[in-house]
Amino acid sequence: MNRRSTKLVALGATAGLAALALAGCAPAGDGADGSGDTTTITWWHNGTGEPLNSFWEDVAGEFEAEHPGVNVEVEAFQSEDLQRTLIPNALQAGGDAAPDLFMVWAEGEIKAQVEAGYLKDLSSLTDVVESVGGAGTGWNVDGKQYGIPFRYGIEGIWYNADLFEQAGITEIPATFSEYSDAINKLAASGVSPVGVGAGDGWPAAHWWYQFAIKTCSPESLTKAADTLEFDDPCFVEAGENLKAWMDEFDGDLPFQSNPTSTPAQSVPNSSAGLLASQTTAMELMGTWHRGEVAKLVPGAPADNPPAPEWLSWMPVPDIEGASGAPGAALGSGDAWGVYVDAPDETLELLEYVMSEDVQTRFAALGEIPTVAGAEAGITDPVLKQIAEGTVNASLVVTWLDTQYGPVIGQAMNDAIVNLMFGDGTPESVPEAMNAAAATL
Amino acid sequence: MTALDTAGPAVTAGPAPSRNTKHSARRTTRKWGEISLFAGPAVLVYLIFVLLPVLLAAFYSFFNWNGLGPLDRFIGLDNYTRLLADPVFHRSVFNNFFIIVMSLLIQGPLAILVALLMNRPLRFRGLLRALIFVPYVLSEVTAGLAWQILLQSVPPNRWGPFDTLLRSIGIENPPAWLADQDVVMWTMFGILTWKYLGLAIILMLAGLSGVPEELYEAAALDGAGWWKTQWYITVPLLGPTIRIWAFLSIIGALQLFDMVWIVTGGGPLNASSTMAVYMVKNGLNVSQIGFGSAVAVVLFLISLVIALVYQRFALRRDLAGAITGGVR
Numbered sequence: 001m002n003r004r005s006t007k008l009v010a011l012g013a014t015a016g017l018a019a020l021a022l023a024g025c026a027p028a029g030d031g032a033d034g035s036g037d038t039t040t041i042t043w044w045h046n047g048t049g050e051p052l053n054s055f056w057e058d059v060a061g062e063f064e065a066e067h068p069g070v071n072v073e074v075e076a077f078q079s080e081d082l083q084r085t086l087i088p089n090a091l092q093a094g095g096d097a098a099p100d101l102f103m104v105w106a107e108g109e110i111k112a113q114v115e116a117g118y119l120k121d122l123s124s125l126t127d128v129v130e131s132v133g134g135a136g137t138g139w140n141v142d143g144k145q146y147g148i149p150f151r152y153g154i155e156g157i158w159y160n161a162d163l164f165e166q167a168g169i170t171e172i173p174a175t176f177s178e179y180s181d182a183i184n185k186l187a188a189s190g191v192s193p194v195g196v197g198a199g200d201g202w203p204a205a206h207w208w209y210q211f212a213i214k215t216c217s218p219e220s221l222t223k224a225a226d227t228l229e230f231d232d233p234c235f236v237e238a239g240e241n242l243k244a245w246m247d248e249f250d251g252d253l254p255f256q257s258n259p260t261s262t263p264a265q266s267v268p269n270s271s272a273g274l275l276a277s278q279t280t281a282m283e284l285m286g287t288w289h290r291g292e293v294a295k296l297v298p299g300a301p302a303d304n305p306p307a308p309e310w311l312s313w314m315p316v317p318d319i320e321g322a323s324g325a326p327g328a329a330l331g332s333g334d335a336w337g338v339y340v341d342a343p344d345e346t347l348e349l350l351e352y353v354m355s356e357d358v359q360t361r362f363a364a365l366g367e368i369p370t371v372a373g374a375e376a377g378i379t380d381p382v383l384k385q386i387a388e389g390t391v392n393a394s395l396v397v398t399w400l401d402t403q404y405g406p407v408i409g410q411a412m413n414d415a416i417v418n419l420m421f422g423d424g425t426p427e428s429v430p431e432a433m434n435a436a437a438a439t440l
Numbered sequence: 441m442t443a444l445d446t447a448g449p450a451v452t453a454g455p456a457p458s459r460n461t462k463h464s465a466r467r468t469t470r471k472w473g474e475i476s477l478f479a480g481p482a483v484l485v486y487l488i489f490v491l492l493p494v495l496l497a498a499f500y501s502f503f504n505w506n507g508l509g510p511l512d513r514f515i516g517l518d519n520y521t522r523l524l525a526d527p528v529f530h531r532s533v534f535n536n537f538f539i540i541v542m543s544l545l546i547q548g549p550l551a552i553l554v555a556l557l558m559n560r561p562l563r564f565r566g567l568l569r570a571l572i573f574v575p576y577v578l579s580e581v582t583a584g585l586a587w588q589i590l591l592q593s594v595p596p597n598r599w600g601p602f603d604t605l606l607r608s609i610g611i612e613n614p615p616a617w618l619a620d621q622d623v624v625m626w627t628m629f630g631i632l633t634w635k636y637l638g639l640a641i642i643l644m645l646a647g648l649s650g651v652p653e654e655l656y657e658a659a660a661l662d663g664a665g666w667w668k669t670q671w672y673i674t675v676p677l678l679g680p681t682i683r684i685w686a687f688l689s690i691i692g693a694l695q696l697f698d699m700v701w702i703v704t705g706g707g708p709l710n711a712s713s714t715m716a717v718y719m720v721k722n723g724l725n726v727s728q729i730g731f732g733s734a735v736a737v738v739l740f741l742i743s744l745v746i747a748l749v750y751q752r753f754a755l756r757r758d759l760a761g762a763i764t765g766g767v768r
Binding site for chain 2 (some may be wrong): 080084085088089091092109112113115116117118154163189190191192198199256257258259261262263266268269277279280406407409414417418421422439440
């Protein structure tokens with residue numbers, strides 16, 4: 001073998017291996033394949049569990065049957081992985097690596113993707129945009145619609161009706177002082193009244209959010225979201241109100257012991273698990289909680305576990321004398337966004353996924369739909385209550401960490417947990433938010 | 441075969457100097473061809489997946505970048521000054537060093553002691569060795585989740601399995617293992633010791649098998665007891681093993697991430713955060729790729745300095761000629 005051929009073989013082998021390695025890294029892309037006959041649409045969602053995973057597969061199959069030559073590749077990923085790692089990396093890689101249809105979170109979360117020019121403006125899909133009504137507001141950036149919510153609802157207090165009865169609570173509390181009475185009765189009956197997964201930060205932070213939307217006027221909230229300046233005194237007042245409420249009780253109350261080591265969901269010792277095993281009587285959480293609790297009920301079947309019969313829901317009571325809008329609620333949902341260079345058929349798929357028929361079947365699985373008319377599919381009485389509560393809320397404020405974006409969100413959540421269970425002060429929460437905003 | 445065409449005559453009166461040079465040049469070329477053929481792919485993979493990300497992280501750390509769109513907000517050393525001023529980062533660095541020091545002070549001696557005991561003729565020795573090694577074989581996630589569930593308690597009406605056990609032997613108010621800021625790092629150290637002690641013991645046992653039998657016989661003839669024999673013969677001869685174990689332990693403690701992430705997530709209130717946990721929480725989880733990269737660079741530099749210093753001073757005899765250029 002002469003010098004040249006040795007070199008060539010070495011180079012060839014190296015290049016070949018590198019090419020193989022790199023080819024292996026590139027996911028199947030969108031657009032037409034080599035033959036030019038088939039269009040492939042990639043669709044990423046967060047329905048990793050059943051029945052959702054199979055449901056989205058079925059919907060994709062139905063669309064393929066109606067659209068010969070279109071191939072839909074559906075993949076499910078855990079929410080945080082999807083939102084924090086997979087989608088940003090795929091969008092940054094661009095081209096074939098980016099998914100065509102994928103989940104987007106509202107307001108501050110979607111903004112960076114819009115600013116980088118990765119999302120298609122969906123405003124032209126007027127029927128779809130109108131069908132979701134006010135729920136779509138959070139995905140409207142600078143007057144253009146970049147996401148269509150498929151799931152939307154307000155959070156409330158999930159409670160155990162049996163434990164309420166045992167503790168002698170006959171009326172659902174309508175004000176915070178009635179709510180405190182209920183907590184005392186539950187504690188006297190030997191149950192931990194309220195469970196909170198402060199180990200994950202955000203479940204505890206939602207308590208402060210609730211006090212903030214009930215303490216701050218809608219104008220103050222809008223101004224803070226627009227300017228990302230948190231100097232309005234109502235933010236300090238919200239922390240004072242929260243702390244004053246927590247200090248009303250003896251010992252660890254109103255929350256269970258060791259809240260800062262309790263995760264939010266997925267495992268038996270999470271706050272969802274404590275509610276499911278009837279150790280705690282209540283938990284403040286979003287619409288998805290029905291499914292989380294059902295999964296963690298001791299002895300629940302692995303596939304499609306039913307929600308326990310005692311699981312009930314009530315809106316968060318109003319705080320007497322607070323200057324926030326009465327009936328204001330906290331909530332949001334998950335939406336579909338479309339990659340800027342996605343094939344045109346993706347919009348047709350989106351229209352199909354958001355059709356009243358698909359949304360009605362989605363609702364029948366125990367979800368809260370967004371399309372008007374699809375609520376007919378809701379069979380669960382608790383979810384019906386949440387859907388009504390969402391429609392009746394005087395104002396739905398998006399989760400504050402979603403609204404202000406992840407950087408401020410994380411600093412705010414950490415400061416709130418520190419205020420509730422550490423040595424933080426009511427002032428330290430807006431201070432941390434302002435400091436985080438300064439790094440943006 | 442092309443090699444035949446270029447080969448010189450089989451017998452010569454003595455190769456001319458020019459031909460000799462040509463031959464050796466050809467040999468060198470061939471040698472490099474072979475090296476690139478066999479090592480090339482591995483070097484390429486190393487460059488793409490190890491060296492390039494390190495360099496990119498260093499580059500990103502000078503930007504305010506959320507991972508989306510162009511890198512156009514150069515902020516110089518701002519990420520570093522912000523990082524070095526953050527008390528949570530200080531706490532994280534402290535926690536890494538806490539684990540290093542405690543491992544060296546407690547895990548190492550414990551492993552040597554158990555290895556010495558297990559090196560004697562024992563019934564079920566093979567079974568014992570296997571049992572001790574089991575935690576190391578388990579994945580971090582499985583072990584972490586198991587410990588999280590075992591230690592989680594919601595007194596007064598739902599005690600976790602571990603606390604129930606303690607209460608059954610009369611310890612009524614066990615500490616809040618994962619919820620108390622003053623206790624949580626000791627809990628983490630306990631879990632890590634449970635997980636990694638087996639590896640240390642197996643390493644020490646391997647080291648012990650290399651101690652020549654004659655030395656023990658000589659000591660016995662001199663009338664040395666068991667303790668004296670271990671202290672003056674076994675432990676000094678275990679030196680290289682101990683130094684390598686300590687090196688692995690230090691590097692492992694600096695990288696500590698998965699167990700903490702699963703068991704406490706860095707909580708409560710960041711009390712069990714480590715540098716790697718801090719990096720993921722403040723970099724990846726909130727899409728601050730520039731800031732996260734700055735944390736990664738600092739973590740890399742700390743690890744590099746410690747590794748170099750350790751190799752230069754502690755491992756110099758063990759690695760003579762390999763890394764330190766033949767120190768005798």
